[in-house]
Amino acid sequence: MPNFRHGSLYPRAAMLCRERPQSAEPGGRVRTLTDTGERLNSEIARRKRAERTLRDRLLFEEMLSVISAGFINLSFERIDEEIHHAMKKVLNFFKVDRFALLETLPDRKSWMITHCVSGTDVPSVPVGENLPVSLHPWAYEKLIQKREVLSFSKIDDLPAEADVDKENWIVWGIRSNLNIPIRIGKPVDHIVAINSVKYERVWPDELIPRLRLLGEIFVNALERSRAWKALQESEERLNLATVAAGAGLWILDTNTGQFWVTQMLRKLFNFLPGEELSFERYEKTIHPDDRKGVRELVQRSLKTQNDLTIEYRILKPDGNVCWIMTRGRPYGGATGIPLRLMGICMDITERKEMENELRKQLAEINKLKLQLEKENIYLRNEIKTERGFGGIIGHSDTLRYVLFRVQQVAPTDATVLILGETGVGKGMVAHAIHEMSARKDKTMVTVNCAALPSNLIESELFGREKGAFTGAYARQAGRFEVADGGTIFLDEIGELPLELQTKLLRVLQDGEFERLGSPRTVKVDVRVIASTSRDLKVEMHNGRFREDLYYRLNTFPVTLPPLRMRVEDIPELARHFIDKYSRKLNKQFESLSKDTMQMLQAYAWPGNVRELEHVIERGVITSPEPVFQLVEQLEQGPGMEADKPIKGFETMAREHILQVLHKTGWKIEGKGGAAAILGLNPSTLRFRLKKLGIKRP
Numbered sequence: 001m002p003n004f005r006h007g008s009l010y011p012r013a014a015m016l017c018r019e020r021p022q023s024a025e026p027g028g029r030v031r032t033l034t035d036t037g038e039r040l041n042s043e044i045a046r047r048k049r050a051e052r053t054l055r056d057r058l059l060f061e062e063m064l065s066v067i068s069a070g071f072i073n074l075s076f077e078r079i080d081e082e083i084h085h086a087m088k089k090v091l092n093f094f095k096v097d098r099f100a101l102l103e104t105l106p107d108r109k110s111w112m113i114t115h116c117v118s119g120t121d122v123p124s125v126p127v128g129e130n131l132p133v134s135l136h137p138w139a140y141e142k143l144i145q146k147r148e149v150l151s152f153s154k155i156d157d158l159p160a161e162a163d164v165d166k167e168n169w170i171v172w173g174i175r176s177n178l179n180i181p182i183r184i185g186k187p188v189d190h191i192v193a194i195n196s197v198k199y200e201r202v203w204p205d206e207l208i209p210r211l212r213l214l215g216e217i218f219v220n221a222l223e224r225s226r227a228w229k230a231l232q233e234s235e236e237r238l239n240l241a242t243v244a245a246g247a248g249l250w251i252l253d254t255n256t257g258q259f260w261v262t263q264m265l266r267k268l269f270n271f272l273p274g275e276e277l278s279f280e281r282y283e284k285t286i287h288p289d290d291r292k293g294v295r296e297l298v299q300r301s302l303k304t305q306n307d308l309t310i311e312y313r314i315l316k317p318d319g320n321v322c323w324i325m326t327r328g329r330p331y332g333g334a335t336g337i338p339l340r341l342m343g344i345c346m347d348i349t350e351r352k353e354m355e356n357e358l359r360k361q362l363a364e365i366n367k368l369k370l371q372l373e374k375e376n377i378y379l380r381n382e383i384k385t386e387r388g389f390g391g392i393i394g395h396s397d398t399l400r401y402v403l404f405r406v407q408q409v410a411p412t413d414a415t416v417l418i419l420g421e422t423g424v425g426k427g428m429v430a431h432a433i434h435e436m437s438a439r440k441d442k443t444m445v446t447v448n449c450a451a452l453p454s455n456l457i458e459s460e461l462f463g464r465e466k467g468a469f470t471g472a473y474a475r476q477a478g479r480f481e482v483a484d485g486g487t488i489f490l491d492e493i494g495e496l497p498l499e500l501q502t503k504l505l506r507v508l509q510d511g512e513f514e515r516l517g518s519p520r521t522v523k524v525d526v527r528v529i530a531s532t533s534r535d536l537k538v539e540m541h542n543g544r545f546r547e548d549l550y551y552r553l554n555t556f557p558v559t560l561p562p563l564r565m566r567v568e569d570i571p572e573l574a575r576h577f578i579d580k581y582s583r584k585l586n587k588q589f590e591s592l593s594k595d596t597m598q599m600l601q602a603y604a605w606p607g608n609v610r611e612l613e614h615v616i617e618r619g620v621i622t623s624p625e626p627v628f629q630l631v632e633q634l635e636q637g638p639g640m641e642a643d644k645p646i647k648g649f650e651t652m653a654r655e656h657i658l659q660v661l662h663k664t665g666w667k668i669e670g671k672g673g674a675a676a677i678l679g680l681n682p683s684t685l686r687f688r689l690k691k692l693g694i695k696r697p
C-alpha cells in the first residue's frame, strides 16, 4: 500500500496527495559530483519516479476494478454497505482522514452527507442530517452553481468570502479539503469530499479525475438503487390496487406460450400453487360455450395489436360457474407480432347476477308498464265517456250520446258539423274532436265567422298578397294555411257570406284555394269542423246557405242538446263552476243549498252552459261561505222571450219533436218512447219525422 503520510516518499505523494512542505528547501548544498554524475543521478531519480507513478496508477486501477466489480449484480439492499466498503478502501489507499459523499436535496436549500468513512481519532461529521447551505455558502456556490472543484490545502489560505464556510469546517476539524462535484444529471446532485484533519495536504490535480470516477461509480449505483426502489414502490402500489380491485395479473409469452399469473389469479382460476401454466391450461378452465370467443379475441388482439376486453364464464371444480372479466394489451415485438399479452382478470359474478336480476326486474317492469298503459287507455276511455272529454262535464244520456259520436268521428278526417244553441259547448266539442284526432300535435285554428267583418273574412281565411286591396300592406297567410296539417274550427258557419261559401266548398273538396290577389293555387291538408246555432236547413231554404256546402258539411252532424234538455247535468256543472271560481276567488263552499239547486234546475237556461257559468261566477262573488246560495232570481223575463224571433209552426214542431227524441234517446215506440210523450201513434210520428226531414244523427 502506498504511504502518503508526512515524511513518506515525495514522488508518490506528488503523484497523489502531497503533504504540504512545512518549510522551504534549505539552499546551498555542496555539489560534489560532476555534471555527468548529476545528470545520471537525476535520470535515475526520474525513472524511479516514473516507475512509482506507474505502479501507483496500476494499484489504483486495480482497486477501481475491484470496487467496480463489487457493484456488479449487487442486490439493491446492499448498495449502501458496498459504498461504505469501497470508501474505506479508498480512505486507506490515499491515507486521508475522511472520505464523504454528499447529496444536494431537491429543495436546493440544503444538502446532506449520505456516506462517510473516517480514520481513527477523526472528529465525526453529521451524517444523514439536512445541512442548510447557509453553513457553507461559498462552497455551495462554487460546487453546485459554478460546478467547480473546491480544493484547499491550508484552511487559512481561504479567501475572505469563505469565512462562514471556514468556521464550520474548523468545527469539523478540517485542515485540507478536496471537494469534487459529480455531474450525472443536469444539476449537480452529488459531491465527493476528502478531508485531511491531522495534517495539511496538497491535493495534486491527477487526483481529481480518479476521485470523480469513483464518485460516478457510487452515484450510478445509488441512482440504480433509487430507480429500483421507485419501481418496487410502483409495483407495490399496482399490487395493492389489483388486490383491492380483486384483480389478478397475467402475462402470456407469445413465443413460449407460457402463462405467468399472480397469486390472486391462481386462486380465481383454481390453478395449483407452483403449477406450470400455459394458454391451453387456462383455456381448459373456460366454459366450453365461451372458449371459442376468448380464443378468437386473443388471436385478433395479437394480430391487430389492439387491447382486448371480454366477459366469459369459467367452470369451478365444484361445478359452479363464475363470471370473469378480462382486459389485455399486447406489448413488444418489432416484427409485428407482440412478444407478450398482459392484462388483468376480475371476478364479476356478483355484478352479472345483479345484472341478470335487474334484467328480470326490468322485464317485469316493462310487462307492468304495458299492462298499466292498457289500463290507462281503458281508464282514459272510461273517463272520456263517463266524465266528459277535454273538460266536458255531464252524465246525461243525451250528452253521453254526443260524446259517443265524438269518439266515433274524432280519429277520422271527416268534416264535422256541430249543431246547437249558443253556449251549449260546441267549441268544447270541437276541441275534443281535435284533441282525440291524429292531428292533436298540430294547430287547431278557430275562426268565428260571426265576429269577423264581412270584408275581411276572405283574407282572414284564405290569406292575401301584398296590395290585394287598399290597406293590404304586406302579404299575409290565411287561417287555412296556418292550420295546414291540423284542424280549422269555423264557428258560426251560418254567418259565412254566400260568395265565400263556394271557396270554402272547394277547400273542403280539393283542399285548394287562391290567396286574395294571387292566381297561384295553394294546397292544404286541413280538417274542417264547423258549428252553427242557426238552423242551416232554414238558411238553405231561404237561399242564405249553399245547398252543396250544407250537404258537404253535414257529413257527420253532432247535435248538442240545450241545457234545459239535460237538466240532470246541472248539479255537476254547477259544482264544477263553483269549484272553478271559488279557487280563483279564494273562497270555500262546502255545499250548495237545496233551494239554489232547485232554482238552477227549474230555470230554462236560454244561454245554456255559458249562462250557467256566469250565474255561478256571480254567485261565488255574492254568496256567503260555506253554503253556496244564489242571491239573484233566475226568472225567465218576458223580455227574454220577446227578444227571440217568432218561429213558424213547422220549426216549432220540428224543434219540439227533436227535443223529445233527444230526451228519449231516439226511442220512438213503447213506454217512455217519443210517440207516447207526444201523444202520437208511432207510425204517425215516423211519417212526421220523414216529412220534417228529421233523421237520427
Ligand SMILES: Nc1ncnc2c1ncn2[C@@H]1O[C@H](COP(=O)(O)OP(=O)(O)OP(=O)(O)O)[C@@H](O)[C@H]1O
Pocket (backbone or CB within 6 Å): 391, 392, 393, 394, 420, 421, 422, 423, 424, 425, 426, 427, 428, 429, 491, 533, 573, 609, 610, 613
Ligand atoms: N259540458 C260542459 N262542461 C263544462 N263547461 C262547459 C260545457 N259546455 C259548455 N261549457 C262552458 O260554457 C262556455 C260556452 O261553451 P262553448 O263556447 O263551447 O259553447 P258554444 O256552443 O260554442 O257557444 P257559441 O255558440 O256561443 O260559440 C264555455 O266557457 C265552456 O267552458
